[in-house]
Amino acid sequence: MQLEQLTFGVGDRFAHQAAAQLRAFQKAEDLGVDVVPVWNKSNREHQFVGSQPASVKAAAHVAVEELGWGKSWYVDADHIQLATVDPFLDCSDFFTIDVADFIGNAITDDEINSFVDSHTELLGELELPSTQTAYSVDREFVTRVARQYLGACKAAGEIYRYIASVKGEDNFVAEVSMDETDSPQTPPELMVILAALADEKIRLQTIAPKFTGRFNKGVDYVGDIDQFDREFNEDVAVIAEAVKRYGLPENLKLSVHSGSDKFSIYPVIRKAIQDKGIGIHLKTAGTTWLEELIGLSEAGGDGLELAKEIYAYSLQHIDELCAPYASVIDIDPSALPSVQEVGDWDGAKLAATLRHIPSDPHFNANVRQLLHVAFKVAAKSGERYLDLLKANEKIVGEQVTRNLVERHMKPLFIG
Structure with a gap:
């Protein structure tokens, strides 16, 4: 199974927007861009909303059949x-395959020395x-990087081999994620990591490093754009060299996690795609849930009322909701309007x-x-939220499709 050049991860918290999302890929095709959908949902998100992993594939399959999508599509077991x-x-x-928890894990000096001795090409x-x-x-540098990341790479190998033992190596795409950690990986660190992943015999088709800057959920990139430009293009060059050195899959490409709404770095990525012909995988995750809220707000009536109730509850439980996402959000509580203020808004203003x-x-x-982090509040409302999504399917779906096409796919792939 070989991943295509341009792939785009879409989240669907409540499994109601697969068709609206797929319409965005059809519109991209009409614009001359072949982008492949990858529906993703993590174990944590399933637990928060009480869903099962199979629901993602089921919803995607219905959309694919309904819209006659004849190209590839994937279902991502996200951050497993x-x-x-x-x-x-x-x-x-x-x-x-998420190995952030294993970064920095203790590993023996013998294992580290053996790795360094077997990779003199890194020096x-x-x-x-x-x-x-x-x-x-x-050697000191490689030793330090190995001490930090070798345990994580070995953990990735263990997980990969377990998946392969069940599914067969030819029947899935493997990504390794190292983005949910404190420190970004430099290009030479990435080369050491790729050497270690190659040692684990992982058929790696995409890797998600941590870049400099903040990739907060659902908002723009915060950081030095020029520095991101350098890092991104150097990482692209590192991957090309690692493919030659270690026999990694030729289609290996970078993955940008929390990539939704990172408008200021999209020109950097687009230029690399167009000038160098590289591939990219970008995950948008929870922006679909926000578009649902926007659609319900504009629909007015019960939809607007529920959106206001969700905001009120979220404001009152802000610490609880934000704690699991503390490293990827940056909220100024003083800039949040009061419940009373939002209660007086019409749907257009909330949207x-x-x-x-x-x-x-x-x-x-x-x-x-x-x-963005309050989707489990909607889940607590049970059928009420889902019924409102169904009742307002057209206006909600329009928001989902337009968001993906106009604010993501066009800037990323067309300009």
Whole structure:
């Protein structure tokens, strides 16, 4: 199973927007861009809303049949580990192996020395001609990186081999995620990591490193764009070199997690795609749930009322809701409007407050981030939320499709 050049991960918290999401890929095709959908949902998200992994594939399959989608599509077991992978094995063909918890785990000096001794090619100058940069790498550096990441790479190998033992190596796509950690990986560190993953015989088709800057949920990138540009293109060059050195799959590409709404770095990614012909995998995750809230707000009536209730509950339980996402959100509580203030808004104002159009004076990134992590509040409302999604399917679906096409796919792939 070989992953295509351009793949785009879409989350669907409540499994009601697969058709609306797929319409975005059809519109991209009409614009001359072949982008492949990857529906993703993590074990944590399933637990929060009380769903089962099989529901993602079922919803996607219905949409594919309904819209006559004849191209590839995937279902991603997002951020799985050995303890959580089993329920995903039958219904997923893309596995994001998350080893962030294993970074820095103790590993013996013998294992580290054995790795360094077997990879003398890592020592000396790491030249990246396509970026006109080079790094000087010595044994001390490789030893330090191995001490930090070798345990995580071995954990990835264990998880990969377990999945392969059940599904067969030819029947799934493997991604390794190292983005949910404190420190970004430099290009030479990434080369050491790729050497270690190759040693584990992982057929790695995409890797998600941690880049410099903040990739907060549902809002724009915060950081130095020029630095991201350098890192991204150097990582692309590292991957190309690692493929030659270690026999990794030729289609190996970068994955950008929490990639939704990172408008300021989309030109960097687009330029690399267009100038260098690289592939990319980008995950958008929870923005679909926000588009549902925007659609319900604009629908008015009970939809607007429930959206206001969700905001009120979220504001009152902000610490509880934000705790699991503390490293990927940045909310200023003083910039959050009161429950009473939001209670007086009409649907258009609440929708404009949530919709990610930075030039709109009503847009509030703090409200957007808070509600991004509040999807389990909607889950607590049970059938009421789902019934409102069904009753307002057209207006909600229009928001979902437009968001993906206009604010994501066009800037990423067309310009």
